[in-house]
Amino acid sequence: MVQRITRALVPTIKETPAEATNASHIMLLRAGFIRQLGAGIYNFLPLGLRVLRKIEAIVREEMNRSGALEVLMPALLPADYFKETGRWDLYGDTLFRLKDRKGGDYHLGPTHEEIITDMVRREVRSYRQLPLNHYQVQTKFRDEARPRSGILRCREFTMKDAYSFDVDEAAAVKSYETMREAYRRIFTRAGLTFRIVQADSGAIGGKTSAEFQILADSGEDAIVACDNCDYAANVEAAEVGDGPESIDPRGTLFSIEEVHTPGKGGITAVAEFLGVGASQFIKSLLYTTPKKELVMVCLRGNHEVNEVKLAAALGVAEVHLAAEADVVKATGAKVGYAGPIGFKGRVVIDSSATRVSNGVTGANKTDYHLKGVNFGRDFQAEKVDVRAASAGDRCPRCATGHFKAYKGIEGGHIFILGTHYSSKMRAVFLDEKGEEKPMVMGCYGIGVSRLVASAVEQHSDADGIRWPLAIAPYHVHLCTLGNDAAINTAAETLCQSLEARGIEVLWDDRDERPGVKFKDADLIGIPYRVTIGAKTIAQNACELKARTQRDSKAFELISLADAPERIAQAVHAAVRVEV
Ligand SMILES: [Zn+2]
Structure with a gap:
């Protein structure tokens, strides 16, 4: 079914909304992808939800491919489990707390370590049942003091969280490396430019935690990355090498x-x-x-x-x-x-x-x-050793490269948790010798709804969004100019041929001027725009323009007969990224 824009809620706005300051917030509101319902709480309109679902699909495919298996834990949680680990108090005001009709303590889940640990400790007895890695795509709740930047930092959001359970540290590192590789594939397939950065100061070998930072000038995280090797770190955690001037010989010392x-x-x-x-x-x-x-x-x-x-x-x-x-x-x-x-x-x-x-x-x-x-x-x-790493520092790892500075948005975070939760909650198993041991855990998060906004921060220009094909709400934005029977017939035929090839089409069938339609098409940011008007029909053709090409105001005229195959090839080539 081709989606006609007149039959969908796609409320575009010309003006920049007063409450929005960063690119993704402005663009997602203006292009009609999201609407605010309350502070840090958003509705996803049809186009926004399609992007979210596409990211979820990539996440699920790659998690399944890595051997993780999906589960679903509740968002409404009895307080007992957070009380068991002390997080009921530690979480403070960030936790959304509520009481049921009997006065029992409950909260909305900001994360699920305790819940999955409980799930596993009830069922697992033996080393033969390990390793396990289970994930969910679930709504999370955090009562942020200052919800801001639209869906980048809000109070209700979608997360993919995964948890691994292993017999020992070495096995846990293996699970962690598998997740790191799955995440690399997820972010690559989604069309995002990212760096995997060291996120802790490396106390346990520096391998225990890494962030997947989506590079964007508007990002809140400062990152340094070597221009020679693959070392990259959050500035807060970066190891510091010698600065360019630190190796000067001291020479003659003068008096004070x-x-x-x-x-x-x-x-x-x-x-x-x-x-x-x-x-x-x-x-x-x-x-x-x-x-x-x-x-x-x-x-x-x-x-x-x-x-x-x-x-x-x-x-x-x-x-x-x-x-x-x-x-x-x-x-x-x-x-x-x-x-x-x-x-x-x-x-x-x-x-x-x-x-x-x-x-x-x-x-x-x-x-x-x-x-x-x-x-x-x-x-x-x-x-x-207390100075912050900065651009120009010699890389402490390879000793030949130098640091460059970047800004990033944290899109994913992977951790080895060790036995922190399993010890507190007695998630134990019997090893080969029959000895009781705590399971060694890892946890792995991706801010799925946050990725929608991060993609816009990275892929937009003054005219609007430029969606990477793999996560675009549709592949083709069809504009028909004028309400003419021949034009509409040509459009319907083209839509059918495209859909038969698996191409998703949003058809702007509104009775609007071309300028209005083109502006909206640029704003919504679907990768290919196809235009059919009186002029193109006269030549049995349509116009094709790629939104993803940064410089391209240019369009090409292609025959209506050739169009479906041409467009399908371009779309399939772009979505089928080798990872
Ligand atoms: Zn280096």
């Missing part, structure tokens, strides 16, 4: 000199004033810990602190930049003039800053800096 730098509190201003580069600075930042300890962190002037690493290095849960008043009190100077020499308190120094020779630091005296400062000779501090 105090210089007057009136009103020059920032590094850029002082660097310019003294005629030296920012990397010549040993900048000093003051942080407070949860126990109100004040710690000075020294690092090169051109580097930034990775606060996750700093907290880990100090052995605390989190750190915050000290308030201005605390800085003034601790250093005796205005903000911008802090330095390690003479500072009475704990000082840590990033290892790359220990090699700065004849550096510049604040003098702990308003309007003064010190030149010729050398770590070890002039001050001592605990060496730590």
Whole structure:
């Protein structure tokens, strides 16, 4: 059945909706794919649902191909299971909680580790029943403090979550690698450009967690990736190699000199004033810990602190930049003039800053800096590794490539969970020797509805969306110009031939001007636009234009007889991606 646009809810909007700021939110609203029902809650209209279902289909095919088997767990969950692992409290306000008529505690599932662990512990007794990997495509609920960006970060969303159960760590790594490969195929087939990035700091070999980041300038996650090898990491987790200047020999050490730098509190201003580069600075930042300890962190002037690493290095849960008043009190100077020499308190120094020779630091005296400062000779501090990776750094893995910076949207995340849940919930089995052991688990998520928006973030231009063929709501957008019997007959014949070849057609049969129809076609972003009008009919032809070609305003005239086969070949070639 060809879908006529007059028989479907495809409410396009000309203006940019006031509440939307990012590309996918604007485009999905304007093109009539989604509508907001409440804060962070959306209706999927017909076109939006078709994209969602196509992504789900790819996910299911590749999960099944990897040997995982689908199950379905409820969205409405008794509180007992989250209480068993402590997450009933840990989740805080993010959990949607409710009571049934008898006063029992329930919640809506934000994730299902406990539920599947319970499912498996009731049935599995022996190592012979392992490994297992089960997945579901289910609606999840999280009461986000700030739902935003349309369906990128909302309160009700569709997720594919999978959970593996293995006899030991080595087997779990195998399951994890299988999922990693399945995910690579899923994201490739969906037509998304992505990087697999290291997501934890590598405490257990760095193999235990990876994010699938969809590259987009609007992404909230900062990523660095090597231009030579396949190392890529979330900046929060990235290992840090030497910066380009870190390997300078120290050379002759000068003696310390105090210089007057009136009103020059920032590094850029002082660097310019003294005629030296920012990397010549040993900048000093003051942080407070949860126990109100004040710690000075020294690092090169051109580097930034990775606060996750700093907290880990100090052995605390989190750190915050000290308030201005605390800085003034601790250093005796205005903000911008802090330095390690003479500072009475704990000082840590990033290892790359220990090699700065004849550096510049604040003098702990308003309007003064010190030149010729050398770590070890002039001050001592605990060496730590707390700087954030940045573009230009030498890659710590291959040691020849350099980091490039990217922005990404997290589309998938794979983890080895170990025995965290199985120990707490006693999901155990008897091994070959009859010994009782906890199962080793992995979990694997894909934000299915989020991928709809991510695809738009990556594939759109000023005119609208440019869907990758594999997940486009339809393959062909047919525009008929004028309500003429010959045109309509030609259109119907073409539709039948296309559908016989498995091509999905959305027919814009509205009584609208060509300009309106073409604008909507560009906005909706179906990969191929076919136009039939009086002019083309006169030549027994139609116009074919590809939306996916970035530069192409161009269209070609092809005969109505040849059109179905030509279009079918192009579509099938694009959907059949080798993965
Ligand atoms: Zn590398």
